[in-house]
Amino acid sequence: MIGRHRHLIGLEDLSREEILQILTLSTSMKEVLRRPLKKVPTLRGKAIVNLFFEASTRTRTSFETAAKILSADAVNWTAATSSVSKGETLLDTARNIEAMRPDVLVIRHPAGGAPGFIAARVACAVVSAGDGAHEHPSQGLLDLYTLAEHLTRVGGAPPQAPPDFDTLAGKTVTIVGDVTHSRVARSNLHGLTKLGAKVRVCGPPTMIPPGIEALGASVHYHLRPAVEGADAVMMLRIQHERIGDPLLPGTREYSKVWGLNERKVKEWLKPSCAILHPGPINRGVELSPEVADGPQSVILEQVENGVAVRMAILYLVSGGAPDQSTEGAARA
C-alpha cells in the first residue's frame, strides 16, 4: 500500500505524505542497488508482470531490474492495443494475466486511463508505467528524487548525505517541450507542486495544452525568461511524428528556439541549474550533445534513481510495510 492506495495510477491521486513515503524508501533501495551483491530476498515469491502495450525498453528494463533485485519473479508481456473485433481486448488480456495470479501488474498503455480501467477490474495491484498523455508516475517520482538529490548536494550537504526532499520547496523547475503529449510533464507537475516547487512550462504554443495553468504551471513561449533563475530544467523529447502534424514546421526551428545548447546554458542558466531529460534524447534537437553530456546534466542519475524508485514502488504495492523493507536487506 502507498498510504491508502493499493495501486499507483498517477501522482495526482497521491498526497504529499504518500509521495514522501515512496521517496524516503527509495533512499534505502538505492543503497541496496549500489551494493556489490545487489540482491535482497524482500519480494521472494512475488510475481510481477510487465504488461506493455507500447514499446519501451528503458522503463520496462528498469521495472524488471527493480523486481529482480528484490527477488521477485518478473515476466514481460508485450501486447498490441486492439479495438473491437481486432484481437483481444484490454480487459480480456488483463483477465488472462490475472488468472496467472500475479501480485503486481505493471502497465504501459498508449491510452490515457487504461491502467485505472484495469485496476478497477482485477484483484492484483496495478502500477502505471505510463498511460497516453496522462501520467507516468514512476518517472515523476524518479525526477523528484533526482532533483532532491541534486538540490541537497548544491545546498552544501556532505557527499554521502541522503536527499532532503524538503529542499524542493520554493524551487523553480522549468519543463520545456511538447507538454500537450507528455505524461512525464503531467506527473512532474503534480509531484513538484505537491512538494512545494514552482513549475514553469515552456514550448511552442501548439504544444502547450489549454488549462495547464489550472494544474499549477505558469506558461512561457520564450525559452530565455522560462529558464532564467530556474533551479532545474527538464527537456522533453520531441517525437518525430509531431513534425508536420502540423504542430511544428520542423526540428531545425525547434532546436533553434526551444532547444538547449552550450551557449544558452552558459548565458541563461544558473551554474547550479540541473538539466534533466526523461530519455531517450534526440541529440541535436532538444539538447545539444555537449549539454546532454555536460556537467549540469543529471540524466544518467535519473536512470539509476529510476531503479531505486521502482524498487520502492514494487515493494509498497506488493504489501510490504515501509519499515520492514531493509530487514531482508540486512539479512542478505
Add this chain to the structure above:
Amino acid sequence: MSDETIFIEGGRVIDPAAGTDGLRTVVIRAGRIAEVSERVERPREARAIDARGRWVVPGFIDLHAHLREPGQEYKETVETGARAALAGGFTAVCAMPNTLPPNDNASVTELVLARAAEAGLARVYPVGCISKGLKGEELAEYGELKEAGCVALSDDGRPVASPALMRRALEYARAFDLPVSVHEEDLSLVGKGVMHEGETSTRLGLLGAPAAAEEVMVLRDIALAELTGGRLHIAHLSCQGSVRAVREAKRRGLAVTAEATPHHLALRDEDVARSGYDSSFKMNPPLRSAADVLAVREGLADGTIDCIATDHAPHSLVEKEVEFDLAANGVVGLETAFAVCLALVREGALSERRLVEALTAAPARTFGLPGGALAKDAPADVAILDPAHEWRCDPAGFFTKGRNSPWKGASLRGRCTHAFVGGRLVHELRGALR
C-alpha cells in the same frame, strides 16, 4: 385503434401548444382526444385512470434516436428502441439513418416502418440520408425517401464535410420541404480528439476536440441556409459559439432550428474526470465546459434552441468496455431524458412549461410532425408523468439494449408512468397503478 373510452382524471394537464396548464380531465375516445376540460361526467362504463399528483402531457417526440436496425440489432432494434421510448414518455421517435445499410433508399425506410408497425409501440419516423451511403459525395434520392416515409434528412454520426454538397443538399431538399439535420464537426479540427478540449482533457491526458470544431461548421451551414433558403436543423448543439450563431441566424429570420440533448444540458467535461474515464461519458459532440453548458441552457430557455432531443445511442459492452480512446461514441437517453431535464427545472434553468414544450410542440413544429399537442380529434398520443417519482437508474432494468448510461447508479426524480399511442395504453410503469 381502440374503441375504449378512457378518462385520465385529476392530473395537471400541461399542453403548451394550447396554452393549457391546470387540473383537467383528458377524455380519450376511439383512439382520439375527445375532450380536455375541467369538469366532465364519467359514464359508468368508461375506464378511469387516476392521475392525481401527475402531469398529463402530449406524448414526447424525439427528433434524434439511433434504433440501429437494420444491421446492428445486437445494439438495439426498432422494437426495443420503441419500448425504451415509451418508458421515457416518448410516443414518437425519429430513427437516424446511420444503420447498416444506411437509410439512403426507400427499401430501408420501408423496413424500418414495417418493424415499427409490427412492434405497434411508439411511432417511428425514419430519417433519410443526406448523401448516398453517408459518404458525403452524392445526394441521396430525397423524393423517394420522402415518399417512403422519411421526415427529415441527416448524415448524423458524421459531418457533411463538403460545403458544396451541403449547399446542394439544402437546395435540393427544398423541393420536398424536408429539414436537413446536421452533425456539426470539422474533422480536421477534431483530429484524434476524444473529449472536449480544455482543462479537463489536459488533466486527463486525453486529446481534445475544441468547441470551435462545431462552431465553424454551424457558421458555415448558416451561411449556406441563407444562400439556399433550405431548412437547416442543428443536431445535438453543444457549445456557446453555436448558440450565439443560431441566435443571430434566427434574429435574421433564417429557417434555422436546433436541438440540445439532456446530457449536454446536464453534464460537463469535468464529469469525464469524475467518472474515472468511464466510456459512458464519451459521446460526440463531447461533454463541454461549464460555460458551454450554461449557454446551451440559456439557449434552450429562450427558444434559440427549439427542442430537447436525446441522441439515444445504444452500444454493446463490446464497444464500450474498452479504453476511453477506443470506446464508441454515444449514450442511451430515452429512458432518463425526462428525469434529467426535470432536474434543470428544479435548478431554475428551465420552466416546467418550456420543458414540456421542448419535448412536444417544439419538435413537432421543427420537423413538421403530427402530435405534440392534445388537440381535439387528434390521435391520442399522451404521456402521464410522475414528477415526484424517485428511482435509482439501473441500466440492467432498461428497455433499451444499451447499458451505456452516464446516470447509471444515480438517483433520479421524475418518470413516465403511462404512455398512450393512438389511445392505446402501450406502456405502464410497474407498480405505478393505483
